[in-house]
């Protein structure tokens with residue numbers, strides 16, 4: 001049993017069973033993992049292994065059937081401002097400008113503080129949309145709309161940023177740009193991140209640690225640390241893709257995926 005740590009995300013013996021059409025579907029079984037504060041974790045695994053379900057439980061949108069989840073020592077049992085979620089389908093408000101979209105979360109959440117214009121500007125700049133602050137979502141590309149969603153979520157300074165296949169709908173080039181943009185911002189802001197992905201390259205590029213889940217029911221099969229990246233030149237995708245360790249891990253995870261496919265057949 002994993003001891004919950006007070007610093008970071010701690011998932012301890014978590015299981016989830018859905019009751020559907022009169023029968024029980026066990027989506028996740030006995031998941032225990034730790035994501036230290038300031039790190040990027042990736043939930044990777046075949047379709048249906050429970051990645052989104054686990055992320056939704058960390059967001060507080062679902063409750064575990066067994067086990068506990070804590071963030072920085074506090075129990076997670078409902079959504080909260082300490083966590084911010086970004087979905088794949090750009091969740092910006094079409095009737096609000098970029099600036100107002102980013103400000104929206106602050107406005108509804110501001111208890112005492114007045115709307116902080118500086119924060120809005122800071123995050124619009126961080127995602128490179130300063131020239132589009134007064135534009136509306138329909139005037140933006142998919143990648144730009146996803147930047148708005150990221151800026152809006154980060155403007156609330158969440159302790160943990162949760163992302164469910166955030167770049168899955170983007171073309172490969174934009175996807176690479178968005179991955180670099182995300183890493184640049186979260187390193188600077190020191191935000192912890194948990195990302196759902198089913199893309200091996202993305203998982204190894206983004207993650208400090210990759211949690212590989214197997215399915216039926218979803219179990220934590222392997223935890224892969226990517227310490228090898230610290231010896232590579234920073235922000236150099238080519239060096240990353242050509243490194244021996246990346247190639248080794250990519251092949252290893254590909255085999256894990258294939259094993260899952262065989263098990264399901």
Ligand SMILES: Nc1ncnc2c1ncn2[C@@H]1O[C@H](COP(=O)(O)OP(=O)(O)OP(=O)(O)O)[C@@H](O)[C@H]1O
Nearest residue numbers: 018020025027046047048049050051052053054198
């Ligand atoms: N609300 C629900 N009611 C019943 N079953 C559910 C519900 N949500 C998820 N499941 C089941 O739980 C399992 C895990 O689903 P989940 O969406 O978390 O997997 P995933 O790994 O994110 O899949 P994908 O990569 O395809 O998005 C699946 O068998 C799914 O059918």
